[in-house]
Amino acid sequence: MNFLVIAKYRIIQYTRDKKSLVSMLVIPIILIAILGNALGSSDEFTAKNIGQVNVLYVNNTSGVNGDNFEKFINLNDLSDIIAPTKTEDVEEAKKLIEKKQYEALIIYDENIEGKFKVIGSDYNALKVSIVKSIMESYADKANGFEALANLKARDFSIKEYNNIDSKIVSVSGKKPTAIDYYAVTMLIMIMMFGAIYANFAIDKDYYSVVGGRVKSSPVRLWEMFLGEGIGVVFTLLWQALLLLLVSKFMFNVNFGNNLGVIFLTILSLAIMSTMLGIFVCMATKKGLYGLAILNILVPILTFLGGGFVKIDFGDGILGKLSRITPNYLAQNAIFKSIYGADSKEVLFSILGIWVFTFILFIGAKISGRRDIV
Known part of the structure; x- marks a missing residue:
């Protein structure tokens, strides 16, 4: 020993x-x-203003629904939160997100499941979650308008739409x-x-x-x-x-x-x-x-x-x-x-x-x- x-x-x-x-x-x-x-x-080590969220969006929906989405995404009330930019090329938009030039991509297309799709990078999960919250709010409004339209057409069936392809953003603990x-x-x-x-x-x-x-x-x-x-x-x-x-x-x-x-x-x-x-x-x-x-x-x-x-x-x-x-x-x-x-x-x-x-x-x-x- x-x-x-x-x-x-x-x-x-x-x-x-x-x-x-x-x-x-x-x-x-x-x-x-x-x-x-x-x-x-x-x-x-302190809370800070994250500024505007740079967002790309693709609107593949025509007619009244497409016009309403355009008006919503470009509302002045949202200008302090998001800075939207319209694009037609989804693949190019994804590359811009990977290069960290934009935080999120919104796709509105009635032919895809859920109609709305939000794509974002993990490097800025907070800003992506903000965009998802905004689109959830819009989806709720869209569901309401669609329900009213159906009532006016004397279709009294209740329909529930899953309009957001979303992920749960979990923030555990504290900074x-x-x-x-x-x-x-x-x-x-x-x-x-x-x-x-x-x-x-x-x-x-x-x-x-x-x-x-x-x-x-x-x-x-x-x-x-x-x-x-x-x-x-x-x-x-x-x-x-x-x-x-x-x-x-x-x-x-x-x-x-x-x-x-x-x-x-x-x-x-x-x-x-x-x-x-x-x-x-x-x-x-x-x-x-x-x-x-x-x-x-x-x-x-x-x-x-x-x-x-x-x-x-x-x-x-x-x-x-x-x-x-x-x-x-x-x-x-x-x-x-x-x-x-x-x-x-x-x-x-x-x-x-x-x-x-x-x-x-x-x-x-x-x-x-x-x-x-």
């Missing part, structure tokens, strides 16, 4: 290290307060405030900086003079690495728990009800961060080099993951890279668990963190073999 002795020693050492405690606990609390209050009024957002992103950043603990431990017990003595002692290498790893992971966990408590009671941060998922995410990230520190140290062979790399790498990963400022890098290479960073995966898992999402998406994000852990483990093992050779 030598690894437990090593773990206990590391935990006590990190707990007594006041400089590390200031870096890992005080600084993130200050950043949460500063960023949360400074950016709290930005558009990313995080700036404080809520930065409480999570700063927690993730500090967890990533925890790799410095592992880098320091491996440098001292494997590459320094002390490391030479450890190698010649009865302690096996796997016991040393396991003990150091447990010590770092435990230290990161209690520091993360303390940050969660401070954020909850000092800033009233919303962490939702799925605390088990949040803990699993933090645990996964703590293990991955520990493996990152071990790998960097074993790859560079010197703790100072590893420290320099981590001090550069972690802020970059935090920036790409949206930890400092929420940035949409698009669908290019940089955008894809940002969505596979450990910071983004951890933040995505926590936010989706708080504000509601498919459990599979949360699971995949946590699984992505473990993939990074496995890759770093293999890299550290290969670097260790080179040392033996």
Whole structure:
């Protein structure tokens, strides 16, 4: 049980290290307060005017019904809500929606099932839902007029028409405030900086003079690495728990009800961060080099993951890279668990963190073999 002795020693050492405690606990609390209050009024965290909805429409209905639809879609009362543009080419209209030049396409054709069809992209579900609501209102009016016409023609049968080809737009949870957002992103950043603990431990017990003595002692290498790893992971966990408590009671941060998922995410990230520190140290062979790399790498990963400022890098290479960073995966898992999402998406994000852990483990093992050779 030598690894437990090593773990206990590391935990006590990190707990007594006041400089590390200031870096890992005080600084993130200050950043949460500063960023949360400074950016709290930005558009990313407050309600904003969505403006007009750019709509394309196709009117394949002639006669009175077609004329009524034209008058309705171009009403002045709707001009503040939608900006309609008539088109004849449905396929071209769909391409314009895919290019995000328009938000929705309305098709009015009495020969299709439902007569009305609303097509929209998922990139702006809110605006599409607005268009669907407008068309539902129009459809209700159209049903009423048709019923009256039927009554006048002495056709007293009641007919119900399904005039909207619609989808249910579900909005679950709520949007995080700036404080809520930065409480999570700063927690993730500090967890990533925890790799410095592992880098320091491996440098001292494997590459320094002390490391030479450890190698010649009865302690096996796997016991040393396991003990150091447990010590770092435990230290990161209690520091993360303390940050969660401070954020909850000092800033009233919303962490939702799925605390088990949040803990699993933090645990996964703590293990991955520990493996990152071990790998960097074993790859560079010197703790100072590893420290320099981590001090550069972690802020970059935090920036790409949206930890400092929420940035949409698009669908290019940089955008894809940002969505596979450990910071983004951890933040995505926590936010989706708080504000509601498919459990599979949360699971995949946590699984992505473990993939990074496995890759770093293999890299550290290969670097260790080179040392033996």
